[in-house]
Amino acid sequence: MAKEATKKVKKEKIPRGAMPEQEPEVRARNFMEVPLGYTQEMAVREAQRCLQCKNPRCVDGCPVGVDIPGFISLIKEEKFTEAIRHIWQKNSLPAVCGRVCPQEIQCEGRCIVGKKDEPVAIGNLERFAADWERENGTGALPPTAEPTGKKVAVVGSGPSGLTVAGDLIVKGHDVTVLEAFHKSGGVLVYGIPEFRLPKAIVAQEVNFLERLGVKVECNAVVGRTVSLDELFDEGYDAIYIGVGAGLPRFMNIPGENLIGILSANEYLTRANLMKAYLFPEVDTPIPHGKNVVVLGAGNVAMDSARTAMRLGADKVRIVYRRSRQEMPARTAEIHHAEQEGIEFFLLTNPTRYLGDDKGRLRGMECLKMELGEPDESGRRRPVAIESSEFELDCDLCIVAVGSGANPLLTESTPDLKLSKWGYIEADLETGKTFKKGVWAGGDIVTGAATVILAMGAARKAADSIHEYLMRGW
Amino acid sequence: MFKIVKREEMSEGNVILNEIEAPKIAAKARPGQFVILKANEDGERIPLTMADTDPQKGTITVIYMVVGKSTALFKTLQIGGGYQDVIGPLGKATHIEKVGTVVCVGGGTGIAVLHPITRALKEVGNHVISIVGARSKDLLILEDQMKAASNELRICTDDGSYGHHGFVTEVLKEILEAGKVDQAVAIGPVPMMKFVSLITKEYNVPTMVSLNPIMVDGTGMCGGCRVTIGGQTKFACVDGPEFDGHQVDYDELMTRLQAYCEDEKKCYNEFCMLEE
Ligand SMILES: Cc1cc2nc3c(=O)[nH]c(=O)nc-3n(C[C@H](O)[C@H](O)[C@H](O)COP(=O)(O)OP(=O)(O)OC[C@H]3O[C@@H](n4cnc5c(N)ncnc54)[C@H](O)[C@@H]3O)c2cc1C
Ligand SMILES: Cc1cc2nc3c(=O)[nH]c(=O)nc-3n(C[C@H](O)[C@H](O)[C@H](O)COP(=O)(O)OP(=O)(O)OC[C@H]3O[C@@H](n4cnc5c(N)ncnc54)[C@H](O)[C@@H]3O)c2cc1C
Ligand code: SF4
Ligand code: SF4
Numbered sequence: 239m240a241k242e243a244t245k246k247v248k249k250e251k252i253p254r255g256a257m258p259e260q261e262p263e264v265r266a267r268n269f270m271e272v273p274l275g276y277t278q279e280m281a282v283r284e285a286q287r288c289l290q291c292k293n294p295r296c297v298d299g300c301p302v303g304v305d306i307p308g309f310i311s312l313i314k315e316e317k318f319t320e321a322i323r324h325i326w327q328k329n330s331l332p333a334v335c336g337r338v339c340p341q342e343i344q345c346e347g348r349c350i351v352g353k354k355d356e357p358v359a360i361g362n363l364e365r366f367a368a369d370w371e372r373e374n375g376t377g378a379l380p381p382t383a384e385p386t387g388k389k390v391a392v393v394g395s396g397p398s399g400l401t402v403a404g405d406l407i408v409k410g411h412d413v414t415v416l417e418a419f420h421k422s423g424g425v426l427v428y429g430i431p432e433f434r435l436p437k438a439i440v441a442q443e444v445n446f447l448e449r450l451g452v453k454v455e456c457n458a459v460v461g462r463t464v465s466l467d468e469l470f471d472e473g474y475d476a477i478y479i480g481v482g483a484g485l486p487r488f489m490n491i492p493g494e495n496l497i498g499i500l501s502a503n504e505y506l507t508r509a510n511l512m513k514a515y516l517f518p519e520v521d522t523p524i525p526h527g528k529n530v531v532v533l534g535a536g537n538v539a540m541d542s543a544r545t546a547m548r549l550g551a552d553k554v555r556i557v558y559r560r561s562r563q564e565m566p567a568r569t570a571e572i573h574h575a576e577q578e579g580i581e582f583f584l585l586t587n588p589t590r591y592l593g594d595d596k597g598r599l600r601g602m603e604c605l606k607m608e609l610g611e612p613d614e615s616g617r618r619r620p621v622a623i624e625s626s627e628f629e630l631d632c633d634l635c636i637v638a639v640g641s642g643a644n645p646l647l648t649e650s651t652p653d654l655k656l657s658k659w660g661y662i663e664a665d666l667e668t669g670k671t672f673k674k675g676v677w678a679g680g681d682i683v684t685g686a687a688t689v690i691l692a693m694g695a696a697r698k699a700a701d702s703i704h705e706y707l708m709r710g711w
Numbered sequence: 712m713f714k715i716v717k718r719e720e721m722s723e724g725n726v727i728l729n730e731i732e733a734p735k736i737a738a739k740a741r742p743g744q745f746v747i748l749k750a751n752e753d754g755e756r757i758p759l760t761m762a763d764t765d766p767q768k769g770t771i772t773v774i775y776m777v778v779g780k781s782t783a784l785f786k787t788l789q790i791g792g793g794y795q796d797v798i799g800p801l802g803k804a805t806h807i808e809k810v811g812t813v814v815c816v817g818g819g820t821g822i823a824v825l826h827p828i829t830r831a832l833k834e835v836g837n838h839v840i841s842i843v844g845a846r847s848k849d850l851l852i853l854e855d856q857m858k859a860a861s862n863e864l865r866i867c868t869d870d871g872s873y874g875h876h877g878f879v880t881e882v883l884k885e886i887l888e889a890g891k892v893d894q895a896v897a898i899g900p901v902p903m904m905k906f907v908s909l910i911t912k913e914y915n916v917p918t919m920v921s922l923n924p925i926m927v928d929g930t931g932m933c934g935g936c937r938v939t940i941g942g943q944t945k946f947a948c949v950d951g952p953e954f955d956g957h958q959v960d961y962d963e964l965m966t967r968l969q970a971y972c973e974d975e976k977k978c979y980n981e982f983c984m985l986e987e
């Protein structure tokens with residue numbers, strides 16, 4: 239946006255509007271949001287870059303099919319309230335998606351403008367519309383249908399659970415969300431850090447649902463506090479399971495239980511949900527590493543690394559066994575992490591952790607890798623280079639190498655059918671499980687994926703649940 | 712809020728009993744399971760085993776020792792007040808079975824955890840011999856309750872002010888020498904569980920212990936509570952908290968419990984200064 243062209247720019251030559259951000263040196267030490275958002279002028283200007291395609295490729299790239307040219311055109315006309323309402327028809331959490339969707343492989347990845355130039359900043363515009371509504375909107379609630387007298391329990395308050403709750407409450411059903419943690423929002427509150435997704439935004443989305451009549455019951459661990467069958471006994475007519483992929487994966491190499499090795503789940507939960515970065519103002523502590531290694535290169539790894547930097551580390555390194563090309567994180571996160579001084583140790587795999595005489599981590603032994611033939615994921619398989627061992631010093635290691643299905647709920651519900659990895663088997667079109675009256679969606683069905691995919695599955699399930707409640711299984 | 716309906720101080724004010732309104736948990740809980748409590752918005756999630764439950768009244772009872780900031784904060788909570796969050800019941804319940812003669816060994820607040828298990832073991836027809844220990848007579852808790860829950864009760868104090876002068880392990884050895892014991896249960900400080908397990912191993916008596924690593928969620932989601940059992944990593948909150956005492960890596964557990972020691976000390980001292 240800074241580069242105001244001197245000569246008259248032709249309409250299609252407006253450069254993609256970069257979003258203003260906190261300076262890297264400053265933000266690397268604070269927990270405030272990094273991108274600051276578009277101003278109205280910036281948004282309108284960016285909206286003008288859209289060609290309003292008849293056959294919009296971008297929409298095919300969006301897992302929930304947001305009418306992208308439609309809402310962008312409304313922004314262009316400065317009809318912001320209408321724009322957000324337009325987005326809501328397909329996506330109930332635009333303030334979240336605008337911030338965290340991997341746009342480069344979804345909507346923006348397909349945008350025709352991106353063929354020659356940089357694509358239209360669809361995510362930024364979506365975020366703008368949602369933020370504008372939050373700050374200036376009327377807060378008016380959408381109309382809800384007459385009560386149907388049907389009761390639905392939604393297990394888990396992540397993006398998929400919240401989406402089901404929102405869809406079904408407006409259709410007139412009585413909806414209760416049961417959440418194991420003391421706060422709702424799922425990964426949006428315990429995983430994704432404040433500097434990427436302010437918790438106030440998530441809280442407002444939950445509050446919006448509560449104003450619509452959704453009951454949110456925290457501290458309810460389904461499978462322990464109450465079982466699915468007991469919920470049916472309590473009078474629920476249908477149950478949606480959206481419990482996420484909450485099982486941390488470790489490396490299973492020697493020394494993993496030394497002090498100073500944490501799963502990303504633990505580290506981020508302490509930092510985000512428990513606000514441990516404010517310790518001792520709050521009561522939950524978090525280790526402050528000086529020399530930190532993060533294992534893995536997805537969004538979770540980037541979030542862990544950037545959190546460690548903000549907690550005062552001198553050095554933070556991402557250690558990843560494949561190469562840069564295979565890093566699964568959003569491009570924006572990799573870019574932000576690099577700007578903040580995080581180093582990448584690629585084609586490197588730890589083989590064991592090294593401890594001191596007090597049982598604390600002091601380093602790890604690693605092997606250098608090279609890329610071989612593609613594996614079942616289609617990515618080239620990393621192969622260890624013989625006798626390439628070397629030592630890496632570190633006093634804190636965050637393990638962010640993926641997550642699996644948490645068996646807490648499924649173990650207590652034997653009549654749910656599971657995949658061999660422990661994920662719940664559900665029809666991909668309807669979300670129906672093999673247990674009557676029970677639907678599932680999001681990460682507990684697909685394995686760790688994205689916010690928008692979890693929401694997409696939720697929307698289909700909500701339609702199917704509605705159909706069931708009105709017509710039968 | 713989860714209201715406190717009864718509060719007692721024991722062991723010279725170092726150990727506090729809270730009976731808390733939590734009807735859903737009370738209806739479900741079985742011996743050996745725990746809850747996670749959080750006092751207020753900024754509070755830490757603290758795991759405590761239920762010492763008792765009353766499904767009719769809809770209450771659970773916890774007994775905890777004041778050791779740091781969070782338990783000191785819990786101590787300030789009074790009847791009528793309460794906890795912002797109580798989550799549970801968590802963990803696997805104790806496997807209660809009639810096996811013959813059982814020895815139950817408890818130390819410190821471990822006695823509170825041991826009590827409902829002891830009672831259940833006796834109810835199913837075991838002959839239960841309990842050994843409870845404390846540093847001195849005034850620090851001993853739940854003596855009457857343990858007496859009622861057991862067929863025989865033996866008491867030890869480190870300073871000899873009451874019962875046997877010495878450690879619970881000495882009395883345990885005496886009992887193991889005297890006759891056949893089919894099972895042992897040990898709950899208390901980690902070193903106590905470690906030494907009890909070493910002795911029962913010599914006598915080939917299967918031994919169950921209850922582990923207390925640092926926890927966050929209590930649902931198997933963070934892995935902070937990992938312990939090594941027979942060379943394998945387990946999550947105490949979902950795989951336990953009870954494990955085969957002969958398989959536990961106690962030294963690792965003791966080390967891991969020190970993870971936040973320095974930070975916690977700072978936090979505790981600041982809190983105590985505010986309180987004064
Ligand atoms: C650190 C991190 C960063 C990420 N970054 C991105 C990103 O930038 N972009 C993106 O698109 N995706 C990202 N993801 C992935 C995305 O967050 C998930 O795919 C998405 O949240 C899945 O939604 P869900 O509703 O299925 O589950 P979750 O968000 O995991 O929510 C599940 C909820 O269910 C609760 N629960 C679990 N078990 C029980 C039970 N037994 N009873 C009651 N409640 C229970 C959990 O406490 C949780 O609140 C990230 C994930 C993580 C961990
Ligand atoms: C499943 C389970 C059940 C438990 N049941 C009981 C119970 O019934 N009664 C009871 O008094 N305590 C019980 N504990 C221990 C209790 O949770 C801790 O004493 C408490 O978390 C300490 O918090 P704090 O902030 O007051 O102390 P902190 O300031 O956190 O710690 C003070 C000292 O206690 C140690 N410590 C920290 N966390 C723990 C822990 N989880 N266990 C043991 N020591 C710890 C620290 O290393 C430090 O030396 C249980 C723990 C678990 C995991
Ligand atoms: S929901 Fe995500 S993928 Fe769809 S348009 Fe918005 S940012 Fe793009
Ligand atoms: S593909 Fe790009 S230019 Fe075309 S409608 Fe979508 S955002 Fe606009």
Ligand code: FES
Pocket residue numbers: 925926927928929930931932933934935936937946947948949
């Ligand atoms: S406390 Fe988090 S996994 Fe056990």
